[in-house]
Amino acid sequence: MTDLAASQSPRGATPHVSRREERLGVFLVFMSALMWSLGGAIARFIEVADSWTVVFWRSVWAAAFLLAFMVWRDGLRGMLKLFRDMGLPGLLVAICFATASTSFVVALSYTTVANILLMQAGVPLLAALFAWVLFRERVAVATWVAIFAVISGVAIMVSESFSGQVSPVGDGLALLIAVVFSIATVITRRFAHVRMTPATCLGTLIAATFAASQATMLAVSPRDMGYLVAFGVVNLGLGLACFATGARLIPAAVAALIGTFEPLLGPIWVWLIHGEVPSVRTIVGGAVIFTALLVHLSLEFRRQARPQRPGVTGMPIPD
Numbered sequence: 001m002t003d004l005a006a007s008q009s010p011r012g013a014t015p016h017v018s019r020r021e022e023r024l025g026v027f028l029v030f031m032s033a034l035m036w037s038l039g040g041a042i043a044r045f046i047e048v049a050d051s052w053t054v055v056f057w058r059s060v061w062a063a064a065f066l067l068a069f070m071v072w073r074d075g076l077r078g079m080l081k082l083f084r085d086m087g088l089p090g091l092l093v094a095i096c097f098a099t100a101s102t103s104f105v106v107a108l109s110y111t112t113v114a115n116i117l118l119m120q121a122g123v124p125l126l127a128a129l130f131a132w133v134l135f136r137e138r139v140a141v142a143t144w145v146a147i148f149a150v151i152s153g154v155a156i157m158v159s160e161s162f163s164g165q166v167s168p169v170g171d172g173l174a175l176l177i178a179v180v181f182s183i184a185t186v187i188t189r190r191f192a193h194v195r196m197t198p199a200t201c202l203g204t205l206i207a208a209t210f211a212a213s214q215a216t217m218l219a220v221s222p223r224d225m226g227y228l229v230a231f232g233v234v235n236l237g238l239g240l241a242c243f244a245t246g247a248r249l250i251p252a253a254v255a256a257l258i259g260t261f262e263p264l265l266g267p268i269w270v271w272l273i274h275g276e277v278p279s280v281r282t283i284v285g286g287a288v289i290f291t292a293l294l295v296h297l298s299l300e301f302r303r304q305a306r307p308q309r310p311g312v313t314g315m316p317i318p319d
Contacts, residue, residue: 021249028246029258035239037265040113042231043105044274048224051106052215057225058105059098059208061232066201069241082198089191090199096184097203101236102211103173103180111170114267114278115157118286119174121263121293122150124256126178127185134186146296153288154178156281197244204236257297263290 017025048054070079086094107116125147131137139147158171188194212218220228247255263286270276278286 017249025246025249026254026258028242029250029255030261032239032241032243032246033259033261034265035235035242036262037117038269039104039231039235040108040117040266041269041273042227042235043108044113044270044276045227046224046231048220048228050216051109052211053218053220054228054231055102055105055211056208056215056218057220057228058232058236059101059204059211061229062236063201063204063208063232065233065237066197066204066240069237070197070201079198082195083202085193086195086198086202087191087193089187089194090202093184093187093194093199094202094206096180096187097200098206098210099180100177100184101203102207103177107170107173107177109170110167111174112267112276112278112282113270114276114282114286115171116174116177117263117266118282118289119154119157119178120181121260121286122154122289123178123181123185125150125292125296126182127189130182131186131189135190142299143296146292149292150289153285153292156285156288159281197240200240204232251301254301257294257301260290260293260297 043054046054067079070082074082083090104116125143128137128139128143129147132139154175158168158175188196243255267276267278267286271278
């Protein structure tokens with residue numbers, strides 16, 4: 001999630017903000033990463049057997065929160081205008097998000113939280129690869145090295161599927177999440193008018209509609225409903241609202257660096273709360289991906305710190 005969101009923060013210098021606003025931006029982006037990192041830990045508390053039921057209720061609560069957030073922030077007319085202005089690119093981003101959020105819930109039944117989140121850490125670099133393949137965007141040599149490292153890390157992680165130690169379904173869904181988030185990132189970079197909040201809100205509505213057609217039953221216990229509210233509102237909706245508010249106040253590279261707390265903290269929460277220990281290959285492959293991402297983001301941070309040439313446009317501010 002963080003990587004899709006980060007793609008919409010400004011690439012160059014941010015508009016002039018005070019030191020206090022900058023600190024607020026750092027805090028809100030960190031809170032978004034914290035909220036997103038809790039997803040796996042919350043999901044492990046839910047006892048609903050049917051994953052499609054979980055997808056439905058998580059998506060419904062997330063959509064309700066995001067709709068309320070946009071009405072509060074932009075008013076009813078402003079919210080409707082945001083949806084109208086998305087166009088086809090916004091619809092494609094929504095479909096990518098619906099696929100990713102659905103796959104995340106289903107994958108939790110087959111693989112570890114660490115496997116899913118650490119594969120997602122490589123999304124910015126996979127997006128660079130897709131941008132080169134689809135649009136022939138120039139890729140720096142250092143980025144190519146980082147992309148190769150990410151692919152190697154993913155190969156190490158999914159190699160357990162070939163040995164029969166873990167389900168290939170889980171690793172396949174985890175990889176699918178990274179791929180669709182990468183595609184969504186490329187779309188948001190190519191089409192400046194795609195706005196994050198309405199596109200992801202539409203994605204939750206699409207996911208809820210599809211899940212309703214697949215679920216065996218939608219009734220859940222009050223206990224599970226409480227966790228599903230937290231799964232949709234706190235983990236998904238509030239995390240996105242914090243990022244959309246805070247990312248406009250800090251440079252994109254800073255937001256991306258702070259966002260790495262999501263794949264870092266997610267497996268830790270599940271380990272501390274539920275005793276879910278990642279396998280050796282997951283740790284090794286994840287370490288390769290995480291190192292490549294940090295090195296890449298550090299180089300990007302240095303590049304952005306240099307004075308920008310006049311006339312250079314940045315990425316659109318998240319909405």
